[in-house]
Amino acid sequence: MAGYFSSFSAFLTRAGIPPAAAIVAALLVLLGISRAVHSVLESSYASRWDQVSEEQCRANLSLAISRFTKEQRSLKRLVEDLAASPELHAYFLNKGNDRTPLFERLAQVSRDEDVGIDVYDAGGDLVAWDGPGGPVTRADRARALLGHTFTYVERTPVSSVLMVGVPLRTDDTVRGIGVIRRTIDSNAPLNNPLLRQEAVDEQLSREIGTTVEFSFAGESETVNDSRFLSGPMYGLDSTFLGTVSVLRPVRSAFFESLGGVFSKIDAFLSILLLVCVAWALWRSMAFLRSFTQVALLVTALVWIIRYALLFLDVPSGFLSGGIFDPGLFASKFGFGLAKSIGELTITTVAVSLNVALVIRLRLRRPPHALPPARLPFAVRVIASVGATLILFWVLRGYAAAIRSGVFDSALTYFDARVLVPSPGLVFMVLNLFLLGSCTIVAAITLALAVVRWCTEGERGKITGWLMAGGLFAVAGIGFGMLQETPLMSPWYRLLFGAGVLLAARGYDALTVAGDRTALRRFLLLILAASVVALYPLLDDFVHEKDRGRVEVFAAEELKPVDGWLKHVVEEALQGFESDDYRNRLSEGDAADVAGIAFERWSSSLACSQGYDAMFTVIDPTGRQASRFVIGSSIAGMTEADAAIPLGSGQIILVRNFGTGVNALKVYAGSMPILGQDSMLLGHVRVVVAAGQHALFRGETPAILRGSSESRLESFYRRVTLSEYTDGVLLTSNNPLVPIARPLPESVNEAFVDSSRTSLWAEEEIDGDRYETYFVRRGPAGIVSLGLKELGATWHIVGIVKLAALWAIVALLLIAWWRIVQWRRGIPYRMTFRDRLLLALLVTAIVPLTFVAFYARVYEGEQQMETLEQRLDEETQGLIYTITDRPEQGVTVPAFPDSPLKAEELASDIGTDFNIYTDNQLRVSSRPTLYDVGILDSRLSGNVYAKIVLGGRRFVIQTEKIGSVEYSVGYRPVLDANQNIIGVVSVPTLFRSEESEEQAARRNALLLGTYAAVLLLVIAIAAAFAGRIAAPVQRLTEATRKVARGDLDVHVPHAGAEGEISELIRAFDQMTHDLRKSREDLVRYERELAWKEMAKQVAHEIKNPLTPMRLSIQHLRRTYQDGAEHFGEILDSVTKTVIEQIDTLSRIASEFSHFARMPRRNLDRLNVGGVVGEAVRLFSQESSVVFRIDISEGTPPVIADREELRRAVINIIRNGIQAMDGAGSIVIRGGPEGGGVGLSVTDYGKGVPADMIGKLFMPNFSTKTDGMGLGLAIVKKTMEDLHGTVTLKSEEGKGTTVTLWFPASDAEGTGAA
């Protein structure tokens, strides 16, 4: 692929087309093609719609039938695999053996494949089973024993179950039958965890993209609806099983769907186009010189792309669930920028990218550029005040984002029950963190600007900081007054302002010092600060929301509900008026009609909201044809149900039971169901009951509700609801509130004011603090809704969870950054302290993790043991209760003979239970789920094997319905002769809320403890690592100084012990010796240099002296000879002498320069600036053209300004001389090899190759008038700066001299 791209790119380059333009053109062409194809397809489908519709529908039908057949074959294969299993062989070949292994095998198959499975022997008797099952007819068993496979579908009120019976053969002999069952169709739209398993028809509907319905009620029930295309389904034995119906494509929906596909393609191409255009713009930004212009363009680009995505509905148009679900979070901010967590995440990334790009641009700006022009005083004043207000406005925006994150969401931020947060919560919290970091960065930038504007010159810096502090303090207090809802306390604003000022001061100090490591740490500090900034606001808003919801509940509590509950009943009644129910009632199939009540309930508002309900269908003769009851208010509902008359129209009746918070409102309604020609098909009655404290949310357990969103209604703190009359407690749902407890005094006094309707107050109940909302109800009644105050542990858990999330993301970001650096060739080098800290943390955290893991396992085991013990005791207690006392002479257990009695008994002993006799459910205190077939009424095979076959006295096992797992305790019931006459079971299915509460407490305690230990470990490890590594770090720093030539270092011994102390002493001794050796060497070198110098000076002086001597001698001789042209000769000789004296003077001057060792004044220099200064000196050279190209991002170098300028002047002068005073000099500079490169190129004569090596030697010159010291001085200068100088030359073409300076941060100041 890359090869093709390269070839294509090369082709474009050859053709002279810019790649970006080609890609944009290609995308535009693709967009055009997409539109054209869409248009052609649309018109083509429209013109032959009937044919297209029929073809697609038949294809879908064929797929559905084949899928159903495949399902049967897969079930058959499971039984055949079972037939080949050793357990089955062992049992059949040696019949009479223990069946326990067979049961275990079936349990495994049942669990793994989510099927029910029965095994019959050759006599047709059931010998082993597991999972849901039911009877098989004698005829079918006989047929299977003759070697035939049979298939049929069994219907229950909630589902249809595919059943396949297969002969079990060993050695080609039929030894028995295997019957396997799997749910293939859900008859109820109930959407709760119990039925979350997706049925085959649902899977097919999803895969095909249209409605697929199975009908197994017989041939006569073939769907007679023109909107569907139906086909028969046959079993493996060719028996007709039913029909499958596929919804014909609806024309409008089909074209809508087609348009949706193409709009997605268009959106994708448009996004690519946009990215290309943005990239091209980004690349062409080089022409913009001003930082402000570039920053504005970058910002505009980022936000144009963001809004373009929003406009194209990308990615929300592609992804609708998960974090893009507005049910989780949605805010109207920014015209949809935060309409879901997913969109908010994209917006947050845009904000962060914008900030990061602007910071990057700012950092790449040359640091020694001229300072901006000083603004007029008045402008600075206004700018300071404006920037301060903007800073607090930005802070308010951040607070508003957090508030929206809490109030516009269904997320629970501090739920201790949850250890691993949901993706929605993770994304939301990370968004808030990132926004916090960006806010802090923006605030620091504004603070620095304010300080700059407040500063008058260098000496006024302190005043500037103080002025900025004053401005922040006043604005921090005053800003809230500008807002009707300031969203945060003045204390928060003040602390934030102070923190920002401190951070700005730190940043300022670090940038002056140029310590990049410290700057990076500063960035990490900002990320950490975002946690600190987030938590108080988040905690405040969560608390505020809790209170708000309590107030909403209180309002609902006191509000009459006539309208709502009446609507719930009406909705339930009107739902019966569907053609489906009418058809079924008119057909009169008793088994089919029996499921209607449950089906209607499961799709009603009553189910969705979790109300206690009773749905009844009565046939025209007045007989009850179908009934479904759920909830604990059975007595009240039965009374209301009996009271409602059956009339010719809809009737609604209201009954009230009890008083106060125990008051129960019961709404009952009835309605006739009329068929064609107004023939009466029957009546329906619906009763809905709601307690006062459950008006808008039902009381049935969450798992029995129609809504899977029960979490939306839940508080992570339980609400204590109490009612007071005349200042004394009447009733409460919290047993810890004492009977006849008086209303708190302060509340009582507050309600003396008759105009007061409600107030919040704190109270103490059983040693715990509560914040409670008291509301007046009637003249003497007060209702209170109390929330238990969260302890420190809860807060720790909350903070730890947030911090852990952020830490994980920060680590990922750091890892990403390291990878980027590594790819740039900058490896990460861990310091000794880092390694030590890492080692200590690993040493501490690994065992801690093990301990935590095993503690959790142990805790889980303990919990399981407790549960086992509890279920053991409860099953024993149950048997004890149902068995008459021996002393009374009766020892035969008496089982309850009706669900009502079972319910009463369950109420007495405080636990739900089931009783099995002959492996079938005899009675249950919660029969609803058995009645509708959600729970299997047969005794679990595994329990049978262990109790009946294995003789165990108690068994506990985990069972599963849908996605709900729960534990059940089983115990045999024995008669006087110790024979098993039944089995009792106690399930924990209905105690999930209690379990969640326990989990919350455990998580809070465990997590809080481990969090505290972890924090302590990190703090101790950091302290130890710092203390141990400090002497090594000092030693390392000293070594660096020595490497730079500074031998006057001394390493303090403080904190160093043992080997490290020895090392430091040895190091000090070594530096002392080195110092001494260097002094000797310097002395020797100096002497040598003086000798060389003397020799050189003598040599140089001798050269002009000879011509002078010769000239003077010549003058003298001509004078003595009385020469005729003595005047001319005098003139010539004196000219020569003067020239030689000038030469001597120049020699003296150059030696003076070379020998002089002035004290260097090192500074961070902008190379461009120095070059400019040097070039200006040659301004009189009108025949020379200078071209200067210094990159904008060139970092500063450390050098002596005068020395560097002299070096550059020398090189330029050489260049001009090489060009005989006319031509071009090109000077280039920029980052190079981790430092800075500066090259000067002339286009003169060049230097012969054999001379290049000698050019930097003192006294070597290609010129007649020079001393050959210019380049030697340049070389010496660069060597002193730890840089290099190189020369490249080509005779006749020119010469380039390149200076290279090390990076300023690596060099420090050691070059002095």
Add this chain to the structure above:
Amino acid sequence: MRMLTPLAILVALVSTLPAGAASAPRERVPGGKMEIREVFDDVQRGISQGNVAIFSPHLHSQVRVTLHGGETGLYSANQAYYLLENFFRERTPVSFKFTTFGESDNTPYGTGSASFTFHGVRQHVQVYVALAPHGGRWVITQINIY
């Protein structure tokens, strides 16, 4: 001394704030049946046209929402807006009219039947909308399309 001027300006600015705060409008008692009717009219128009924006200004800060085949629970007005918008994006309204209005103890409500086309198939749902007084006006506290 010159740099004290920004402080003086800020102090002067802050000192004017209480006057602004004092001028905040007082909460008024909501109007009678006319205003209630206007809210229900907006809801009826909004549902009939599948346009949430028509009645979204009337949503209370916390709205109890139940949608057919969708979400159910207590949501903020912003969430309710987008949930309803998504609901109507998938469904084309055919008809809707309030058939019953009721009021009891300052909590008016309206119910009616609505029809939508969902993926080409017509659906019939029951609508329940309840109002409550808040901030001097009538706001929607509950909306059920089920």
